[in-house]
Amino acid sequence: MADISQSQAQSYDAALDATLGGDVGDYLALLKPRVMFLVVFTGLAGMVAAPEAIHPVLAIAALLCIAVGSGAAGALNMWYDADIDARMTRTASRPIPRGRVEHSEAVAFGIVLSIGAVMCLGLMVNWLSAALLAGTIGFYVGIYTMWLKRSTPQNIVIGGAAGAMPPVIGWAAATDSVTLAPIVLFLIIFIWTPPHFWALALYRSGDYARVGVPMMPVVAGEAATRRQILIYSLILAPLGCVPAFIGLGGVFYLAASAVLGALFVVFAVRCWREREGDTSYRASKQLFAYSVLYLFLLFAVLLVEHAFGIGGGPLPPLWTV
């Protein structure tokens, strides 16, 4: 009885909130600011690592467009996924499930910002980077959110391509071209994504199972997921070092990527071995937290090396790309 009253009170609050309209903070939350930060950061790394310098004003404009494009994709994702977000612990407090922002407002907000970000990037910087940004938003919303997420356990493997694009867009903004070098940065994030999200899914599998999202632990089981995490981590560790051999990273980067990659494998092995009780829960949570730190530090080292010339700059390339 008390539950029903509480539920009715929550519904009333949500309805009242919807009538009042969202506050500015609710619209900012629709942009997924934490994801946006990592997107801008990796985009900046791609831009700085590029062989041609971009004017600082144009660089800021490009990063602003990339940030807004990422936020717009996040808003459209929250609009489409509002039904499942409402039933998942991690996402129940998002603005749409809480009733702070209407579905129609969120979709309009996302579309306007998407078009604005792409047009501004094209007009202010170049149309190659704008086309890549448009493709990334379209892929994330149309392919990942609307199709893959609810239909296959490979959802985040393929969908990870969207999250891996910012360094390529940053590179294209600086050079008006795409070579194999930014594709290596793309591949690092692409291979990093599955262990990152599967580590999260391991300790949130109940949430995903309840709403019918076929994440790997729900469909293939935890043992298979832990094995897959380990395989991807073993590929990621050496892949993270590749920029040092193609003229993108220096000695400092090589050392940092080797240590960070080895630690990634250590966390993945622990996640693979600890399969029971609290220790398994803790191992997957630690892997998830470390994966965020790994990507941040890897790109931070690349950024610092290029921006400040630390470590003597990039090593001579073994392969020219």
Place this chain on the structure above:
Amino acid sequence: MDDVDSDEFKRRRRRRSVAIAWALAALVVLFFIVTLVRLGGNVADRTF
């Protein structure tokens, strides 16, 4: 009293309007500076 007449509704609407105004003003400044940067050298070096 309707919700749309409430102080909270007006406060939120005002904050949204102010945020949009700031965003538009920032865009105007950004377009102006980007135009200067993109035109800069070309205008200075133009031939008559």
